[in-house]
Amino acid sequence: MARLNINGKFLDVDVEEDTPLLWVIRDHVGLTGTKYGCGVGQCGACTLHVDGVATRSCALPVSAVTADQKIVTIEGLGADKPHPVQEVWAELDVAQCGYCQVGMIMAVSSLLAQNAKPSEDDIRSEISNICRCGTYPRVLAGVQLAAQRMAANKG
Amino acid sequence: MNTKTLSRGDVAPSSVSRRSFLAGAAAASFVLGFTIPPRMSAAAQEATAEVNAWVVIHPDDSIQIRIARAEMGQGSLTGLAQLVAEELECDWSKVGFDLVSPHENLKRGKVWRDMSTGGSRAIRGSQEYVRTAGAAARSMLVQAAAQGWGVKPEECTVAKGVITHAASKRSTTYGAVAAAANKIAPPAQVQLKDPRTWTIAGQPLKRLDTRDKLNGSLVYGMDIRLPGMLVAIPKACPVHGGKLKSFDAAAVSKMHGVKHVLRVDDETVAVVADTFWRAKTALDALPVVWDEGDNAKVSSETIAAKLRDGLSAETNFVGNKTGDAKVVLAKASRVIEADYSFPYQNHAPMEVMSATIRWTPERCEMWGPTQVAEAALEAVAAASGLPIESCVVHPMRIGGSFGRRLVTDYVRIAVLIAKQIPDVPVKMMWTREEDMVQGRFHPVTQCRMRAALDQAGNVEALHMRISGQSIMAYMRPSVMTANGDPIAFQGLMPGGAEMAIGYTFPNLLIDHAMYNPHVRPGAWRGVNLNQNAVYLECFVDELAHATGQDPLAFRRKLMANHPKHLAVLEAAAKGIGWDSKPPAGVYRGLAQVMGFGSYVAAAAEVSVTKGRLRIHRIVAATDPGHVVNPQQIEAQIAGSFVYGLSAMLYGECTVKDGRIEQENFDSYNVMRLDEMPEVKVITVPSGGFWGGVGEPTIAVAAPAVLNAVFAATGKRVRNLPLKNIDLGTS
Ligand code: FES
Ligand code: FES
Numbered sequence: 001m002a003r004l005n006i007n008g009k010f011l012d013v014d015v016e017e018d019t020p021l022l023w024v025i026r027d028h029v030g031l032t033g034t035k036y037g038c039g040v041g042q043c044g045a046c047t048l049h050v051d052g053v054a055t056r057s058c059a060l061p062v063s064a065v066t067a068d069q070k071i072v073t074i075e076g077l078g079a080d081k082p083h084p085v086q087e088v089w090a091e092l093d094v095a096q097c098g099y100c101q102v103g104m105i106m107a108v109s110s111l112l113a114q115n116a117k118p119s120e121d122d123i124r125s126e127i128s129n130i131c132r133c134g135t136y137p138r139v140l141a142g143v144q145l146a147a148q149r150m151a152a153n154k155g
Numbered sequence: 156m157n158t159k160t161l162s163r164g165d166v167a168p169s170s171v172s173r174r175s176f177l178a179g180a181a182a183a184s185f186v187l188g189f190t191i192p193p194r195m196s197a198a199a200q201e202a203t204a205e206v207n208a209w210v211v212i213h214p215d216d217s218i219q220i221r222i223a224r225a226e227m228g229q230g231s232l233t234g235l236a237q238l239v240a241e242e243l244e245c246d247w248s249k250v251g252f253d254l255v256s257p258h259e260n261l262k263r264g265k266v267w268r269d270m271s272t273g274g275s276r277a278i279r280g281s282q283e284y285v286r287t288a289g290a291a292a293r294s295m296l297v298q299a300a301a302q303g304w305g306v307k308p309e310e311c312t313v314a315k316g317v318i319t320h321a322a323s324k325r326s327t328t329y330g331a332v333a334a335a336a337n338k339i340a341p342p343a344q345v346q347l348k349d350p351r352t353w354t355i356a357g358q359p360l361k362r363l364d365t366r367d368k369l370n371g372s373l374v375y376g377m378d379i380r381l382p383g384m385l386v387a388i389p390k391a392c393p394v395h396g397g398k399l400k401s402f403d404a405a406a407v408s409k410m411h412g413v414k415h416v417l418r419v420d421d422e423t424v425a426v427v428a429d430t431f432w433r434a435k436t437a438l439d440a441l442p443v444v445w446d447e448g449d450n451a452k453v454s455s456e457t458i459a460a461k462l463r464d465g466l467s468a469e470t471n472f473v474g475n476k477t478g479d480a481k482v483v484l485a486k487a488s489r490v491i492e493a494d495y496s497f498p499y500q501n502h503a504p505m506e507v508m509s510a511t512i513r514w515t516p517e518r519c520e521m522w523g524p525t526q527v528a529e530a531a532l533e534a535v536a537a538a539s540g541l542p543i544e545s546c547v548v549h550p551m552r553i554g555g556s557f558g559r560r561l562v563t564d565y566v567r568i569a570v571l572i573a574k575q576i577p578d579v580p581v582k583m584m585w586t587r588e589e590d591m592v593q594g595r596f597h598p599v600t601q602c603r604m605r606a607a608l609d610q611a612g613n614v615e616a617l618h619m620r621i622s623g624q625s626i627m628a629y630m631r632p633s634v635m636t637a638n639g640d641p642i643a644f645q646g647l648m649p650g651g652a653e654m655a656i657g658y659t660f661p662n663l664l665i666d667h668a669m670y671n672p673h674v675r676p677g678a679w680r681g682v683n684l685n686q687n688a689v690y691l692e693c694f695v696d697e698l699a700h701a702t703g704q705d706p707l708a709f710r711r712k713l714m715a716n717h718p719k720h721l722a723v724l725e726a727a728a729k730g731i732g733w734d735s736k737p738p739a740g741v742y743r744g745l746a747q748v749m750g751f752g753s754y755v756a757a758a759a760e761v762s763v764t765k766g767r768l769r770i771h772r773i774v775a776a777t778d779p780g781h782v783v784n785p786q787q788i789e790a791q792i793a794g795s796f797v798y799g800l801s802a803m804l805y806g807e808c809t810v811k812d813g814r815i816e817q818e819n820f821d822s823y824n825v826m827r828l829d830e831m832p833e834v835k836v837i838t839v840p841s842g843g844f845w846g847g848v849g850e851p852t853i854a855v856a857a858p859a860v861l862n863a864v865f866a867a868t869g870k871r872v873r874n875l876p877l878k879n880i881d882l883g884t885s
Contacts (some may be wrong), residue, residue, distance in 0.1 A: 016411060019432050027386075027430035032378035033371015035265035035554075036431075037505050038587045045505060069737030074371035084216045086369045096794060097228025098368025099375060099505040120526065124829040131821060132555045133228045134507050134797025136831040138790070 004068040006031070007076030010067065022046045023050040025073060031090045033102050035075035037130065040072075044129030047103040047110075048073045054110035074102045077109060084153070085109045088146040096133035104129050108143050122153060169373040195491035204333035206268040206295055207341060209288035209605060216249055216330035223255040223267035224277040225366060225526045227504075227553035227560075228794075229849045230787040231277035235285055236276070237783055242348060245329060246315040251582035252363050254456040257528040258547045260791030261401075270528040270550075273561045273678060275751035275847020277462065278783055283347075290345035292336070297337035300327050325359065350781050350842070351885035364545030364552065371609045375554045376509040376523040381580040382513070385414055386518050387572045388434040388584055389425040390443070393592050394813035396566035396673045397447040398422050400543040404516070407437040412492035416441065419571045431584055446841025451813035452675040458672045459496070464601040465668035466494065468861055472669070474644030479608075482740060485540035491701050492849060493694060495604065495873045497686035499808035499815070500597035500679050501823060506554025506564035509589040511582040512573035514539055519546045519570060524553035525562040534563035538570035540580045557798065558678040562595050562630065595677025596808055596815075606696040612702030614713065618661035619647070619690065626670050626683070644778045645683040645747045645762045645853065652844060654684070655749050657720030658695070658713040672811060681853035684750040691745040697871060705732055706745055706862065719841065720747055721731055723756040723776040726837050730774035731758035740764070741771060744862025746855040753846030754778040757796075757855035761831075766883030770800070770832040770860055778839045779846035785838055790849050793834040795853035800832075817882040823870055824878075 003012050006029060009106050013028045020039075025031050025048070034057060037045030041059035047151045048057050049072040050065065065071065076084050088094075104127070109120060111126050118126065123143045131139070168347045173647075177372040206213045212218040220239045224231035232252060240250055260689045268284060293313060300318040301308040304325055311320050328827045355602060359365065365371040392399060402424050404416035412433030424443055428434035473647055488859035510523035512535075519539035528550045536543040553560065569583035585593070600623025607616040625640035645654045646667050679685070689883040707728050714721040724747040728734075737743055747756035760772040775792045782788060805824040808817045817823040861872050864882065872880050 016432075016436075018436075023430060023432040024581040026378075027432065030380065031371070032374065032380070035375075036584075036587075037378060038508075038820050040587075040819050040821060043505070062712060071614070078370055086199075089369050090361075090365055090556055093365060093790070095228075095362070095365055096230065096790060097505065097555040098365075098373060099228075101368055102371050107368065111413070127828050130505065130827060132503060132557070132798065133788070134794030134824065134825075134826075136797060137793050137827045137834055139828060140831070 002064070002065070004044060004061045004065060004071060005069065006071045006098070007012065007073060015055040015062055018061050020058050021060045021062050021065055022057040022073070025057065029071050031075050034100060035102055037100065037103070043100070044107055045100055045103045047129065049110055052110060052113055054107045058083055074106060077106065083109055084149050085112065085142070085146045088142050088149060092138050092142050092145065094135050094138040094142050096135055100129055100133070101133045103140060104131065108139070108146065111143070112147055112150060117150060118143065165203035169300045178547050189809065204337060205577045206292040208242060208263065208290055209285060210251070210292040212329045212333035212554060214330045214333070215593060216246070216328050218245055218250050219814055220250060220251045220328070221255050221267065222252050223260070223270045225272035225528065225550060225553060225556070225557040227272070227524070227526065229277070229791060230362055230698060230784065231272070232364055233360065234278050234783040234787060236363055237356045237358070237360060238282055238286050239289035242286045242351055243293050244313045244315070250317065250363065254550055254552070256547070256549055257532040261530065261532070261543065265575045271561070272526045272528065273558060275850040279752060279845035279847055286347050289340045290347060294345060295336040295339045296329050296332055297404045298339050299332040303332065303335065315781050328701040348764050356783050358784065361782060362787070362812050366617070366633065370770065373552065375506055376511065376551050377506055377584060379510070379522055379582055384580040384582055385427050385429060385576065386431050386434050386584060387425045387427040387569070387581050388431070388438050388586060389419055389568050390438055390589060391423040391593050392445045392447065393815070394445065394447040394450045395675050395815070396450050397445050399424055400444040400446040402444070407441045411442070412438045413437045415576060417572060417575055423568060425572050427572065427581065430637065435586060443689045444651035447813055449792055450870040453672060453813050454811050455809045459601070461670045462601040462622045465670050466601060466620055468668045470666050470668040472639035472667045473649055473664065474641070474667060475649045475656060475663055477660065477664040478616070478620045480616040480662040480664035483487055483662045483693070484605055484607045486617055487615060489608045490605060491698060492603070492605045492609065493871070493873060494601060495693070495699060495877055496601045497599070497689060497875055498806070499599050499674060500802050500806045501591055501594040501678055501817070502559035502677070502810050503591065503820070503823060503825065504555030504559055506556055507587055508559070509583060510566050510569035511580060512569045513558065513578070513580040514570065514573040514766070515578050517545060520553060521547065521566065521569070523566070523569070524551050524556065524560055525563065525566065526553070526558070527563065528554055531563050533569055534566040538567045539574060558682070559595060559678040563676055591818045591823060592815050594808070594815070595675050597679035597685070598626055598676040599672070600624065600688040602686070606694070606698055608698070608702060612704060614660055614698060615840065617660045617664070620668065621687070621690070622668045624671050624672065624676050626678055628669070629676050630673055630678065638671050639667055642683055644687070646687045646750050653752055657717040657747055657749060659716045660713070670704050673813070674815065678794065681750070681850045683856040684748060684800065685857070687803070688746060688748040688854035689858045689861065692748065692855070693861050693871070693873070696744065696862040696865065700865070710745070710747070718755045720749055721779050722841070723747060723754045723839060726776035727756040727758040727774050730776065730835055730837050731760060731772070733758065737739045742863050744859045744864070744866060746862065748851070748854050748859035750848035750851040752844065753780070753848065755853045755855050757852070757859040759859040759863045761860060761867055762883050763864065763867045765821065766881060768864060768877065768882055770830065772833045772835070773856060773859065774835045774837065775852050775855070776837040776839060777852055778841050779848050780840055780842060782838055782840045787790045787837040788838055792836045792852045793850050796834055796856040797826050797831065799853040799856040800860065804830070804877050805876055807879070
């Protein structure tokens with residue numbers, strides 16, 4: 001049994017301790033926005049936020065997460081209104097097949113929360129999610145535009 | 156949630172029969188209700204205002220355009236909708252889409268024609284009939300309005316879905332007359348618009364299917380949840396062609412959540428459990444004995460040795476021949492020779508194989524991704540043991556495919572599992588490891604290039620011998636010719652509208668020796684154009700350097716008879732600034748090819764510092780004849796470069812003891828954002844033909860970069876991937 005705080009709600013799930021958080025969220029909680037890509041921490045498709053930090057959930061056993069840690073998935077990120085990263089992603093038509101994009105958006109939103117003005121090099125080294133469709137040029141442009149937007153909204 | 160809730164101009168759910176399911180969840184607050192993709196029951200069709208098979212218009216003026224080809228990220232869904240909407244002259248902001256099901260297509264006499272999606276054919280293969288359908292619908296709608304008013308249709312005009320009769324100052328909307336239009340006979344003939352007058356097609360419109368990709372609500376095949384559903388994970392003999400000897404089900408059947416441990420077929424076992432993780436945990440623990448057979452003796456080395464034999468073997472499979480290259484080469488005073496190779500690649504789409512099946516003795520239903528919906532339906536019928544009329548396939552939007560799902564192997568396995576658990580919906584999911592090992596691999600080839608040069612540095616003869624594996628011998632044996640695989644010579648054919656070589660040599664021989672290892676091949680984005688372009692374009696570059704000529708000037712001489720090939724090469728060269736000096740430390744390379752009906756070229760700029768390659772910039776030029784959506788073309792070209800450069804840098808599936816060694820992205824690395832070059836896309840549509848976009852440009856990225864690497868280092872990379880090569884400068 002594990003107690004988790006997901007998207008602002010507490011819930012108890014009856015799972016084996018070694019179950020990766022990804023599969024707890026997908027199969028037990030029923031939120032399928034977070035994707036399975038590799039299961040070994042390589043691709044980033046399963047990225048979600050744990051206390052605001054982008055975390056690859058496929059390689060994180062549920063026993064390593066405590067109830068006071070706030071887990072946010074894509075379903076929680078733009079629940080009230082779309083996150084600026086989601087808005088920019090729509091504007092630039094970033095997604096191709098879309099399968100990696102949830103993880104991308106979670107990685108990017110976390111990056112921008114920690115580094116409001118990332119340099120191009122920061123973006124290139126921090127966003128290491130795999131996109132087999134090859135959306136990287138628009139991902140790069142999207143991070144830069146989202147950073148500008150978020151700075152303007154604050155100012 | 157459903158696959159189309161958030162698409163623009165989507166319509167009232169009442170128009171189609173949708174099945175809502177409540178999936179069981181651990182906490183009530185997290186119970187997830189979603190709808191799996193809508194499908195048209197016969198009754199529901201009558202209830203919709205279907206103007207014709209492609210166009211549905213509702214009373215609120217919202218429009219659904221039916222899409223028969225698979226959408227896997229390539230964007231053809233939007234392009235096809237643009238072509239229909241253009242002729243329909245509707246309001247684009249009201250357009251949504253609906254995916255066609257193959258069983259409906261069958262039932263309605265193939266009214267949506269061919270549903271298969273490969274060979275960069277989604278748009279060019281259907282543009283004419285979808286445009287015709289849009290124009291026919293427009294004509295029927297106008298006629299319906301005119302009849303209602305008692306006026307002549309010719310007196311009415313249309314703009315953005317509003318029909319106007321100016322003389323009587325009356326107007327109405329498509330939505331108001333759609334039901335009446337449905338009763339009108341389609342016109343015998345329609346006049347399609349001149350593409351130069353397009354206002355919806357040809358525009359850089361955004362995709363119709365984006366919103367639900369950004370908030371996690373798009374249900375991919377991997378995401379399906381049905382009440383009472385179980386999850387199955389299969390494992391097939393890792394040595395292709397090997398057999399499943401035995402497995403010890405009792406060792407894992409008591410494990411948490413495990414429901415069944417099954418023999419699927421001669422070579423596959425599966426664990427079925429209530430969740431993915433429990434199934435995987437049990438499968439990993441399951442003792443399995445394989446009968447690997449003789450293929451277990453095969454390795455990359457044994458395959459390479461056989462292919463090497465093929466470089467000099469006798470063959471009568473000739474793809475292109477002018478004069479007598481062999482005789483000229485035998486007598487030549489100067490011969491340049493080089494051997495190349497290109498390894499196995501896995502498609503590795505981000506979404507691995509899956510299919511959800513519900514089998515009952517009367518009916519078999521599948522939800523899942525496929526590039527060949529009709530073949531998937533046939534596969535369901537064959538594996539289920541039911542007549543095809545009792546089978547149903549709901550194709551879903553796909554998380555990347557690149558040719559992998561042109562094969563229905565995974566569909567068959569899913570049905571064979573579900574058939575053993577009647578009435579229970581079973582979602583078969585592969586692990587990434589299974590996906591990597593049981594791929595349908597881009598085939599392995601080697602190539603020997605030999606050229607005879609005269610004193611002035613002109614090419615007198617060229618012999619290109621490809622030695623490699625045939626895709627079609629495995630995938631579609633029925634299309635094999637007496638001599639070999641008809642697609643072996645992609646990009647090298649003497650002429651034609653699809654895959655023609657862009658050079659003229661006075662004596663030319665391009666031939667092929669086939670050797671088919673047991674590793675199962677498939678069509679991988681760009682298919683044989685990938686290695687054929689590397690071989691020819693790098694070797695042409697070698698010849699230019701060997702004779703002290705500028706690679707562009709050298710090509711121009713050989714390309715005089717191929718103006719379209721040359722035009723894109725010139726455009727790419729101009730785009731990179733070939734005539735001016737690159738910045739210090741930066742070097743350039745060129746490549747061109749024709750494939751999938753389009754002419755493409757690339758010019759790359761790289762630097763190599765202490766053995767480390769950096770690709771700074773690639774300029775791509777493409778002539779696809781017509782452009783349906785320029786910003787989607789740009790996305791496809793940049794995306795195909797990522798795919799092609801991933802193969803060039805890292806992609807290599809090796810064989811040891813008969814098995815593919817790479818099981819995940821840790822050993823099968825791919826390009827990421829840190830290595831992404833700047834990509835500039837130049838589109839030079841010359842009109843008069845329809846070329847593909849998703850694949851052709853993939854083939855020019857690698858040779859352009861490899862030629863630039865030579866310019867930078869003096870090292871000629873002839874064996875991919877680059878990760879195995881030391882580029883350290885002396
Ligand atoms: S699925 Fe977690 S990193 Fe790939
Ligand atoms: S958009 Fe398809 S994998 Fe990234």
